[in-house]
Amino acid sequence: MTSVAAGFVKAALRIYTLRYRVRQASLSRNVKYRYKAYRVPKGYSYEVTEYNGVKVEKLTPEKVLGKKIILQIHGGGAVGGMTATYRKAAERYAAVSGLKVFSIDYSAGADRVHPELLNECCAAFDGLTAAGYAAEDFIIAGDSFGANLALALCLKRRDEGKALPIAVISVCVQADMASTGDSFRKNAYADPMYALPFWQSYEKRGMRLRRISPYCGKTDLTDPYLSPAYGDFKGFPTLFIQCGDVEMGESDSDMIYCRAVAAGVDVTYKKYRGMFHDFHYFAPRLPESRKAWQDLGDFIAKVNKKVNKKEE
Numbered sequence: 617m618t619s620v621a622a623g624f625v626k627a628a629l630r631i632y633t634l635r636y637r638v639r640q641a642s643l644s645r646n647v648k649y650r651y652k653a654y655r656v657p658k659g660y661s662y663e664v665t666e667y668n669g670v671k672v673e674k675l676t677p678e679k680v681l682g683k684k685i686i687l688q689i690h691g692g693g694a695v696g697g698m699t700a701t702y703r704k705a706a707e708r709y710a711a712v713s714g715l716k717v718f719s720i721d722y723s724a725g726a727d728r729v730h731p732e733l734l735n736e737c738c739a740a741f742d743g744l745t746a747a748g749y750a751a752e753d754f755i756i757a758g759d760s761f762g763a764n765l766a767l768a769l770c771l772k773r774r775d776e777g778k779a780l781p782i783a784v785i786s787v788c789v790q791a792d793m794a795s796t797g798d799s800f801r802k803n804a805y806a807d808p809m810y811a812l813p814f815w816q817s818y819e820k821r822g823m824r825l826r827r828i829s830p831y832c833g834k835t836d837l838t839d840p841y842l843s844p845a846y847g848d849f850k851g852f853p854t855l856f857i858q859c860g861d862v863e864m865g866e867s868d869s870d871m872i873y874c875r876a877v878a879a880g881v882d883v884t885y886k887k888y889r890g891m892f893h894d895f896h897y898f899a900p901r902l903p904e905s906r907k908a909w910q911d912l913g914d915f916i917a918k919v920n921k922k923v924n925k926k927e928e
Contacts, residue, residue: 695728
């Protein structure tokens with residue numbers, strides 16, 4: 617059963633998103649993003665460094681509890697950039713793990729077309745490794761489209777014979793750019809961010825929920841570097857997947873999990889009852905969001921523990 621607080625939040629989201637949902641419009645391409653100067657929280661240091669021309673924001677706790685680094689690749693549907701929401705996420709990753717958190721500030725925008733943003737993320741990672749960081753120093757974490765980029769980056773590096781990060785975190789991933797999953801029908805009226813208004817017919821409007829992002833350009837929608845849900849995950853790092861069970865893209869996470877299991881990947885999948893896309897960002901208000909962050913912290917601690925044992 618979902619919390620009372622979650623019920624209120626979902627109701628508020630339905631009201632806020634109605635103007636977009638009534639015409640099945642993309643939120644990422646219609647909302648106005650607010651970019652503010654970052655106020656570094658007490659107890660942290662912050663710097664921005666460029667690697668191969670791509671900005672990487674570095675957030676470091678005063679007391680670092682491990683050698684690993686979380687590398688965040690933010691979401692935003694290829695359109696939204698590094699906003700306060702994702703900087704707050706970096707703070708939460710640091711808080712639950714005690715680790716440094718780097719965030720790739722790729723050049724998102726409405727005019728971007730695949731593989732531009734993937735190439736930027738790969739270039740940033742190449743730059744980090746060239747600067748002395750080892751690939752296995754990183755736990756790559758992404759949400760929504762950022763999780764897509766995180767997974768695709770690892771698939772591409774593996775195919776190129778390059779070293780991989782120690783683990784990957786996939787939160788509410790947008791992994792099937794062809795939008796073929798069953799959850800587009802199952803959650804057609806359940807997802808407070810993207811659902812059809814109750815008076816609209818799925819038979820008449822349902823296919824509009826399966827919209828194809830302009831970012832796809834002319835690329836085959838089943839290309840694994842664009843849609844990791846169609847990739848072969850053999851040799852993939854340890855993987856942690858989270859999603860809500862009422863989000864429109866629930867099937868995307870299901871597909872990644874099935875692909876990972878089939879390839880023998882060490883994978884953990886947690887699905888949160890009654891939760892919607894990127895519900896994590898409502899922490900600390902929602903108990904479900906707090907639990908999701910706790911689970912992320914537990915996973916990161918588990919990865920660190922394994923690494924420490926190997927190094928002993």
